Amino acid sequence: MGLKSKVLIVGGTGYIGKRLVKASLGHGHETYVLQRRDIGVDIEKVQMLLSFKKQGARLVIGSFDDHRSLVEAVKQVDVVICAISGSHIRSHQILLQLKLVDAIKEAGNVKRFIPSEFGTDPSRMAHAMEPGRETFDQKMMVRKAIEDAGIPFTYISANCYAGYFVGGLCQFGHLLPPTDSIVLFGDGNQKSIFVEEDDIATYTVRTIDDPRTLNKTFYIRPPANILSQREIVEIWEKLIGKQLLKTSLSEQEFLGIIKDKEYADQAGMTHFYHFFYEGCLANFEIGDDAEEACTLYPDVEYIKVEDYLKQYV
Numbered sequence: 075m076g077l078k079s080k081v082l083i084v085g086g087t088g089y090i091g092k093r094l095v096k097a098s099l100g101h102g103h104e105t106y107v108l109q110r111r112d113i114g115v116d117i118e119k120v121q122m123l124l125s126f127k128k129q130g131a132r133l134v135i136g137s138f139d140d141h142r143s144l145v146e147a148v149k150q151v152d153v154v155i156c157a158i159s160g161s162h163i164r165s166h167q168i169l170l171q172l173k174l175v176d177a178i179k180e181a182g183n184v185k186r187f188i189p190s191e192f193g194t195d196p197s198r199m200a201h202a203m204e205p206g207r208e209t210f211d212q213k214m215m216v217r218k219a220i221e222d223a224g225i226p227f228t229y230i231s232a233n234c235y236a237g238y239f240v241g242g243l244c245q246f247g248h249l250l251p252p253t254d255s256i257v258l259f260g261d262g263n264q265k266s267i268f269v270e271e272d273d274i275a276t277y278t279v280r281t282i283d284d285p286r287t288l289n290k291t292f293y294i295r296p297p298a299n300i301l302s303q304r305e306i307v308e309i310w311e312k313l314i315g316k317q318l319l320k321t322s323l324s325e326q327e328f329l330g331i332i333k334d335k336e337y338a339d340q341a342g343m344t345h346f347y348h349f350f351y352e353g354c355l356a357n358f359e360i361g362d363d364a365e366e367a368c369t370l371y372p373d374v375e376y377i378k379v380e381d382y383l384k385q386y387v
Contacts (some may be wrong), residue, residue: 079152079185079282082106082134085175086126087119090192091157093275095126098155101279103376106151109133132374140169144177148184153282155188160209165296168212172219174328179223184290186226188281189216192274194355195231195291195347205337228281229291232274233267236382240268243310246346247339251310253387255319261329261344262304264353269294270377277367277374285308286365294358294367307360309380313387325351334349 081098085091086107096107113119127133135145148154159278160168171189178184193208196210197218218318220227223231243256244266277294281287311317323331328351332343348354360366368376 075272079102080104080106080150081153081155081279081282082108082151083155083157084108084136085157085190086131086160087122088157092122093272094155094157094278095131095276096129097272098282099126099129099131101282103279105131105284106134106147107131108147110137110139111143112353117164125328134288137175140317141173141177141179144174145181148177148181152184153186153188154184155278156190157192160190160193160213164318164335168209168216171216175216175219175223175225178218178225184225186228186282187220188228188230188278189213189220189359191386192230192232193276194233194348195229195293196359197291198354199262199348202348206341206348208304208341209345218381219231226288228287230274230275230278230281230294231291232269232294234269234305234349235274236268236377236379239266240306240379240382241386243307246343250320252385253314253316255321258307258320258322259303259350260322260325262307262350263302264321264350265302265356266302266353266379267295267347268299268301268306268353268379268382269296270351270382273374273376273385277371280371280374284370286370291360292367293364295356295360296368296378298378301377303350303381306379310383312379313383328347366385 081103083091083094086095095105095107109123123133134147138144156171156174157166158170160166161340178187191213196213199210202210241250241252332340
């Protein structure tokens with residue numbers, strides 16, 4: 075296979091970013107992590123960056139506010155992975171990537187850019203409701219900039235993060251599973267797809283030097299984790315040996331609740347609507363212009379929903 079690509083990870087101290095750093099190092103890539111010059115007194119990020127350095131990563135100074143620093147950082151590597159946040163409940167920074175696209179274009183040496191997506195395929199969400207559609211629209215703006223600049227890419231569609239969805243049995247705003255009662259979205263039978271976050275990083279890093287994933291969307295769809303909310307609840311009930319009291323929230327009731335929420339919650343809840351009432355993650359077959367993770371890399375032993383839930387028992 076030859077030498078492995080040098081990788082720059084932007085947003086390496088974030089929720090997915092820190093996992094990408096670990097996976098990149100673990101897969102033998104010379105790994106660079108962008109470090110802001112103005113990191114200030116965020117001691118947790120400083121300590122995380124130092125831990126990356128101890129593990130063998132190289133810290134490179136750069137900032138979205140300093141175009142030249144981005145260009146110089148990009149020139150040191152073959153592949154750039156961006157993992158800045160696109161979630162309204164954390165921080166919403168998707169369009170900052172346009173500056174990174176400009177830097178990659180000027181540097182002219184990057185053989186693959188993996189932008190910050192890692193969730194729903196935005197190209198399938200033109201129908202999405204406001205305000206949640208802002209995320210998808212902005213990701214499509216970044217895609218257009220990448221393709222207009224002629225930058226080789228891979229888009230990662232990782233669907234639902236296990237930590238945010240499986241732990242709380244898909245209930246919005248809950249990260250821990252209930253032991254008495256559960257509210258189902260409608261009949262709870264729409265299928266979604268759930269992926270453990272370290273697995274997302276592992277599969278992403280596997281694409282770096284794989285020509286089969288170049289200029290394609292890469293879907294992570296573990297077969298055992300294509301499940302409905304009701305099926306996840308049933309797995310949990312089996313683990314705890316107890317039936318939960320189930321109530322149902324109709325589509326109209328859910329939409330009514332959204333109206334009274336703050337903007338960030340509205341954005342997140344509209345995503346839940348598309349996932350659990352429409353089934354938008356699993357109601358289509360991927361096309362010839364895409365690849366599927368478990369098909370390409372059957373040797374990766376992904377975490378199944380049942381095994382993920384065992385930690386809460």
